[in-house]
Amino acid sequence: MMNIKARGFESQDELREVLEEIADTETKTSPANRQVQREVASLRARLEDLRIRVGEIVAENSLVDQEELERHQPRKLLFPSALSVASGALAGLLVGLSHRRPERA
DSSP states (O other), X not given: OOOOOOTTOSSXXXXXXXXXXXXXXXXXXXXXXXXXXXHHHHHHHHHHXXXXXXXXXXXXXXXXXXXXHHHHHHHHHHHHHHHHHHHHHHHHHHHHHHTOOOOOO
């Protein structure tokens, strides 16, 4: 048997009696308590169902978002690519102009 400190009780027997009474009252639940327990169980089941459905929706949306990103990725790269080409052409033009010999009159 476990060694526990029973403060507030005269003896181990008195403690056992109180614990037995508590155990007896827990097993004798009223119809109202049983109804509440059924409702709580039903709500827990509904909550679990909602968690699963929300998880599916989040997973589905993350796939859609990924597909959107992949579909719009070429558009996002178009402007930087065009900017690179334009700046390269401008740099080439400036280099060409700087190496040009001045015309003699």
